[in-house]
Amino acid sequence: MTATNPRIVTVRQNILKANDHTAAENRAAFAAAGVRAINLASSPGAGKTALLERTLRDLAGQVSMAVAVGDLATENDAARLRQHGAQAEQIVTGTVCHLDAAMVQGVLPRFDLAGLEVLFLENVGNLVCPSSYDLGEAARAVLISTTEGEDKPLKYPTMFNTADVVVITKMDLADAVGFDRDLCRENIDRARPGVPVIELSSRSGAGLDAWFAFVRGQGA
Amino acid sequence: MHEASIALSLIDVASEVLREHGAARASALTVRVGAWSSVVPEALTAAFPACAAGTGLEGARLSVVTVPGVGDCPAHGRVTLDVTRGLRCPSCGAPTPTLVQGDELELDEIELAEPDLEDV
Ligand SMILES: Nc1nc2c(ncn2[C@@H]2O[C@H](COP(=O)(O)OP(=O)(O)OP(=O)(O)O)[C@@H](O)[C@H]2O)c(=O)[nH]1
Ligand SMILES: [Mg+2]
Ligand SMILES: [Zn+2]
Numbered sequence: 001m002t003a004t005n006p007r008i009v010t011v012r013q014n015i016l017k018a019n020d021h022t023a024a025e026n027r028a029a030f031a032a033a034g035v036r037a038i039n040l041a042s043s044p045g046a047g048k049t050a051l052l053e054r055t056l057r058d059l060a061g062q063v064s065m066a067v068a069v070g071d072l073a074t075e076n077d078a079a080r081l082r083q084h085g086a087q088a089e090q091i092v093t094g095t096v097c098h099l100d101a102a103m104v105q106g107v108l109p110r111f112d113l114a115g116l117e118v119l120f121l122e123n124v125g126n127l128v129c130p131s132s133y134d135l136g137e138a139a140r141a142v143l144i145s146t147t148e149g150e151d152k153p154l155k156y157p158t159m160f161n162t163a164d165v166v167v168i169t170k171m172d173l174a175d176a177v178g179f180d181r182d183l184c185r186e187n188i189d190r191a192r193p194g195v196p197v198i199e200l201s202s203r204s205g206a207g208l209d210a211w212f213a214f215v216r217g218q219g220a
Numbered sequence: 221m222h223e224a225s226i227a228l229s230l231i232d233v234a235s236e237v238l239r240e241h242g243a244a245r246a247s248a249l250t251v252r253v254g255a256w257s258s259v260v261p262e263a264l265t266a267a268f269p270a271c272a273a274g275t276g277l278e279g280a281r282l283s284v285v286t287v288p289g290v291g292d293c294p295a296h297g298r299v300t301l302d303v304t305r306g307l308r309c310p311s312c313g314a315p316t317p318t319l320v321q322g323d324e325l326e327l328d329e330i331e332l333a334e335p336d337l338e339d340v
Binding site for chain 2: 010161
């Protein structure tokens with residue numbers, strides 16, 4: 001054979017197209033079953049599980065809900081959530097620091113989607129990696145706690161830039177930790193101009209009504 | 221760090237292109253990574269060689285091109301954004317609500333390797 005020059009092939013393809021494809025399948029499954037899927041992301045310990053526990057408790061009997069929760073190793077969060085009478089399935093992600101659409105698809109057969117109105121997808125605590133992975137959710141909620149620093153939205157712009165709602169958690173601790181509410185909201189708005197922001201406390205219950213409206217799909 | 225996951229997905233997409241072109245190996249590939257993609261180029265290039273081992277991408281040179289964020293300012297039109305200041309026009313501070321570019325994560329091109337004599 002005679003040698004030819006190296007061939008350059010123009011590809012221009014999204015590296016995560018396989019994930020996006022699976023996410024579209026999940027989204028279609030949720031739509032067919034009439035389920036609103038909500039992806040919750042935050043840094044570790046911002047209060048995702050606490051907010052879901054409170055939500056499962058307060059909306060019990062009004063909205064039929066279940067949770068799929070991603071965790072690197074433990075079953076702790078699923079066990080906490082089951083105490084409130086709702087189905088909670090753990091997705092053990094091992095060394096992977098985010099949920100992806102295939103992990104969610106793998107756990108869906110364990111749910112009776114037709115009997116559900118809301119499926120929460122609690123992501124792994126991490127403000128970087130989950131931002132790249134569409135799970136097929138209807139809405140993405142990004143949480144930031146009053147105890148973690150007002151500059152987070154600009155340090156992790158991708159995560160906040162993909163949020164449909166930003167939830168400021170642990171408002172009961174705001175005064176104690178000197179939380180700068182205006183600065184935090186300014187930074188959120190820089191990362192995602194115009195995004196609705198909900199301030200709440202899962203401990204005291206303050207601000208939960210706006211969150212519950214969002215859960216029901218009635219806007220933030 | 222999710223760059224290892226990204227590298228594996230990149231290798232899947234690239235391997236598919238190799239198959240489509242009947243090529244066994246690539247010698248180089250270029251990816252475009254937006255400033256708003258949450259992927260750190262250095263981490264991706266660091267993760268790539270180990271992930272590529274044993275595939276047609278083994279030993280391929282990976283170039284990462286960073287794509288800056290671009291927004292649409294009502295007063296200044298297309299403006300290049302500074303990621304540390306968010307979606308705000310650098311000239312007037314007006315919000316630029318959508319990213320015109322800068323969130324991409326794509327395989328741009330592949331250089332197919334010449335088949336070695338042993339492969340023929
Ligand atoms: N004071 C106060 N503490 C809270 C609130 N919400 C959560 N916490 C506490 O914050 C800690 C972390 O809460 P989790 O709900 O486990 O946080 P998470 O985001 O699910 O954490 P990971 O799943 O590990 O990422 C726990 O000790 C909670 O009790 C709140 O509204 N007020
Ligand atoms: Mg949790
Ligand atoms: Zn401007």
